[in-house]
Amino acid sequence: MNSKHRKTLDAVFHKPTSPNIVFAALEALWVALGGAVFEREGSRVKLVLRGEIWRCHRPHPGKEAKRYQVEELRDLLEKVGVKP
Numbered sequence: 001m002n003s004k005h006r007k008t009l010d011a012v013f014h015k016p017t018s019p020n021i022v023f024a025a026l027e028a029l030w031v032a033l034g035g036a037v038f039e040r041e042g043s044r045v046k047l048v049l050r051g052e053i054w055r056c057h058r059p060h061p062g063k064e065a066k067r068y069q070v071e072e073l074r075d076l077l078e079k080v081g082v083k084p
Helices: 003-013 023-032 067-079
Strands: 035-041 044-049 052-059
Touching: 003 023, 003 067, 023 035, 023 044, 023 067, 052 067
Parallel strands: none
Antiparallel strands: 035 044, 044 052
16 A cells, blocks of 8 residues: 555545545555455446445546545445554
């Protein structure tokens, strides 16, 4: 995990939840942690990490992840044992 991934991970675990995290950075963090990203129909994506699955939509027209998406990702990362 490089420093950019570390900053993204810190931003995900920071409270209050930031509305300025770019969704592509979340995907890059996911892959850096050993996960896989699968393209679905339209803006849908499926992310798999250590047997856990997260299905969501890429934000559009903007590029920032919604707060609820960051919170769902935080919960899932905690569930698989990832800590900041």
